[in-house]
Amino acid sequence: MRVMYDEMVAQFVRVLHKHGITGDDADLSAKLFADASLEGVYTHGLNRFPKFIASIQNGSVKVHARAVCSESYGMLERWDGLQGPGNLNAWICMKRAIGLAKQHTVGIVALKNTNHWMRPGNYGHLACEHDCIGLLWTNTVPNMPAWGGTDAKLGNNPLVAAIPHDEGPVLLDVAMSMFSYGKLEKYKREGVLCPVDAGFDAQGNLSRDPAKVLETHQVLPIGYWKGAGLSLALDLIAATLSGGNSTCQIGKLPVETNLSQCFIAINLSSFPDRQALKRNIAATLEDLQASVCREEGTAVHYPGQGMQQVRKENLELGIPVDEGIWKSVLEA
Known part of the structure; x- marks a missing residue:
């Protein structure tokens, strides 16, 4: 089943007004959700929307709160999200980091007391639209064991790196687990196995079965001990810079809220050799795409490249939706 983009935005706006x-704010929030699905990140678009509404209903998201600046240190500012909607808070803070970068070449906003930011690639796009490199990450509730451990002590702490490019930004958007929980839930609904090992089952064996991994909450860190170490480092940096909660502290709350996030923008327009930098980026990507995939025999793509074609197709044909989730939105 497919739904046209404008219809999806309109239904999101309608439900947001009800809540x-x-x-x-409703227009922006709806657009951010719809844009995620439009570009193929279905787990954090439509599929995430009912969970967002549930977080409003359980009180973890304060609908009238918005992030405010609490401390300023020149190119770095601390902001307090006041438990407002995570996607709106993230948009505000990324825009502010870009504004600081236009003044200082580099701008950093560290945010505390916020909520799930939905699809973080949206904010990477925003940085690239202003000719900035974007680096941003968040911590989460404990949902991943450290390598060698059996208890979830780390967050899967998603990281985005976005680099402007004339033919479409390089957009790396990854969790520190092999698969995000949203992706595991998608595979489970579809009744398919993960393409590679995703985590551990109840017997402690590596498994590609999303249902078994979701049952144990023992997801596999990317790169094993390297992913676990990177998760810890991102958590500590975000919590330290923002003065907010670490994953350990978030895990003691009744629900996942009061997260810490970091938004960094680097203004490439500040550099006098900007045109040379563009050529270097283009040449590097061209060299990468000259490689051939071992299995498919097609050209290698850089992160984010495929989104442009997915976006074009979904605008023309409509966005593929899970019928049950779409029905729940229509009935909300």
Whole structure:
């Protein structure tokens, strides 16, 4: 089943109005959800929307709160999300980091007390639209064991690196687990195995079965001990810079809220050799794409490249949706 983009946005806006998010904020929030699905990140678009509404209903998201600056240190600012909607808070903070970068070449906003930011690639796109490199990450509730451990002590702490490119940004958007929980839930609904090992089953064996991994909450860190170490480092940096909660502290709360996030923008327009930098990026990507995939025999793609074609197709034909989830939105 496919749904046209404008219809999806309109339904999101309608439901948001019912739950107290109105005006430009509702329009932006709806667009961020729909854009995720439009570009093929279905787990954090439509599929995530009912969970967002549930977080409003359980009180973890304060619909009228928005992030505010609490401390300023020149190119770095601390902001307090006041438990507002995570996607709106993230948009505000990424825009502010870009504004600081236009003043200082580098801008950093560290955010505390916020909620799940939905699809972080949206904010990487925003940085690239202003000719900035974007580096941003968040911590989460404990949902991943450290390598060698059996208890979830780390967050899967997604990281985005976005680099402007004339033919479409390089957009790396990855969790520190082999698969995000949203992706595991998608595979489970579809009744398919993960393409590679995703985590551990109840017997402690590596498994590609999403249902078994979701049951144990023992997801596999990317790169084993390297992913676990990177998760810990991202968590500590975000919590330290923002003065907010670490994953350990978030895990003691009744629900996942009061997260810590970091937004860094680097203004490439500040550099006098900007055109040379563009040529270097283009040459590097061209060299990468000259490689041939071992299995498919097609050209290698850089991160984010495929989104442009997915976006074009979904605008023309409509966005593929899970019928059950779409029905729940229509009935909300």
